[in-house]
Amino acid sequence: MAADIQTQVYVLAGMLASENMLYDGLAVLSSDHFQEPILREAYELTAKLAQESPPNFPIIYKQLRNRPDSEKLLELRGTAVADSSFGYWLNALCDQQARRNYWNAAKAIQDLCRSERPVSEIRELVEERILMAGNLESADQIIPPQQAGMRAKAEFERRQAAPVKIHGVKLxxxxxxxxxxxxxxxxxxxxxxxxxxxxxxxxxxxxxxxxxxxxxxxxxxxxxxxxxxxxxxxxxxxxxxxxxxxxxxxxxxxxxxxxxxxxxxxxxxxxxxxxxxxxxxxxxxxxxxxxxxxxxxxxxxxxxxxxxxxxxxxxxxxxxxxxxxxxxxxxxxxxxxxxxxxxxxxxxxxxxxxxxxxxxxxxxxxxxxxxxxxxxxxxxxxxxxxxxxxxxxxxxxxxxxxxxxxxxxxxxxxxxxxxxxxxxxxxxxxxxxx
Missing domain, CATH: 3.40.50.300 (P-loop containing nucleotide triphosphate hydrolases)
Incomplete structure (x- = not known):
């Protein structure tokens, strides 16, 4: 599935131009959202440097300019992104990643259906691939009883042993x-x-x-x-x-x-x-x-x-x-x-x-x-x-x-x-x- 380079450029250009756009992007993106190798590397460097202070284009370009495909980074310098439009480009990039995940899942499911595996096994694998492709947040919230019980018990014991009975921010x-x-x-x-x-x-x-x-x-x-x-x-x-x-x-x-x-x-x-x-x-x-x-x-x-x-x-x-x-x-x-x-x-x-x-x-x-x-x-x-x-x-x-x-x-x-x-x-x- 072809990657939309323009969307990747607009998102990364916005992140390098504004603190608001930078942290909005970091909150939802990962390097997997950037299919162009040099842009992925630029995003990873941006995320790393942002832990200390917000980076800008000159800082990123200075560290990556010796890469063979560094000329593609020059598009970032010439791309202006307003705060009001950044949400559009950010959503578009996230949608692209979701489509890519489903595309890869569909190909894997097609291969499974062509195989000689039992239908019951195929059904389980198909459900697993779809769940993985969607990266469904609800799946992360399903806690099995063993884990829930042990975690709650540990918290109970901590509270029993605590010298005070205020479990949170005290006022x-x-x-x-x-x-x-x-x-x-x-x-x-x-x-x-x-x-x-x-x-x-x-x-x-x-x-x-x-x-x-x-x-x-x-x-x-x-x-x-x-x-x-x-x-x-x-x-x-x-x-x-x-x-x-x-x-x-x-x-x-x-x-x-x-x-x-x-x-x-x-x-x-x-x-x-x-x-x-x-x-x-x-x-x-x-x-x-x-x-x-x-x-x-x-x-x-x-x-x-x-x-x-x-x-x-x-x-x-x-x-x-x-x-x-x-x-x-x-x-x-x-x-x-x-x-x-x-x-x-x-x-x-x-x-x-x-x-x-x-x-x-x-x-x-x-x-x-x-x-x-x-x-x-x-x-x-x-x-x-x-x-x-x-x-x-x-x-x-x-x-x-x-x-x-x-x-x-x-x-x-x-x-x-x-x-x-x-x-x-x-x-x-x-x-x-x-």
Missing amino acids: SRPTARNGVPGTDGFPSLDEALGGLKGGDLIIVAAETGEGKTALAQNLVRHASIHQNFQTYYQNTEMNPDEMVFRFISQMSGKSFRGIYGGTLQGAELEAVRKEFDTFAQSRVYISSLPILTPERSRGLARQFKTRYGKLDLLVIDYVGRMELESPGGKQEWQVMRDISRNCKRLAQEINACVILIAQLNEEGKLQGAKSMANEADGMFFFGPVGKEEINTCPVGATHKITNKKVRRGEKGGTIWCSFVKDRMYITEIPSDER
Whole structure:
């Protein structure tokens, strides 16, 4: 079956021209997709060098220019590929590989049918060849009982022997103030969720201006500043500097306004400078994305895993600014449902916990909440303490997290919190502090 050289050239040219196209390609391609030997070698070199930094055409050509067929690489230099069209060429190349696999399988099946083997044996071999040709993902997910049982038993024994019973990303830590032990974070969320786990979709919602981003950042602080889990934070509203300023305010306990406005002095200034160094050693990765679709979020997450090798937590802030590429006249609740469904699939695909931030309306309700909850493993609403709760809530509580759903537990219940807005700091207040 003849190979389409033009498609191979367009894909490789795009990968060498843009980081986005590079990591989109690396996420789905292998050297088998490139039938032209010099292009296959160029792809393999590109994939190798991308582990350190994105290569470009001059770098690739310099290392391969002494090959006998290196003149074919010059086509890459003269081929312009836009981000908007790269998906077309990438899909075309993947389709070619699939057709090639089926073509080879068909030839092998034809030879089998001409043989003198028993029909029962031919049937089994034909099914095997078709399965191999399609490279069906479902085949990889069929786990025999022996393997499933042994793997689950090993995980059970690990959990039994673990000193703590949070099996995932923990959202709280012990602290001490003036020699008095305490807790920073959200131990009740740890108890409800058992830790954030790969494949989970957690929806966190709040009214505008009531701390939805602050809460998300406090969760990330525990995961990737106080621990070594890797977080990729996709933000649609703020620039990266403001995002980091907010983290620094939480970490240092200093005024966000002072940090943002550049008005700190003396000891406060030195304390904040120290926390910038701490943040630089963290595991928090940030993108500022004014326009974000589920497809783009997925592509960026795959790029992240290809480039950095590990992704524990993906935060999408926020769903109200996400767009479907083809909404097709759907109502708002249907759009929210479809975005949530895509985010759940993404969590399972990349084996990371996805935290999806949403905005409540002025009545404290979430459009499409029921259909979104069906896709989620946990749903929590964050908001201020109500007037009727002031006399019954714990001392120091200003806000609360309401448990709307936990897939592995029971919904309901309130987690009382203190939200110090000028420090962007949120932590749980024990219920017995009255």
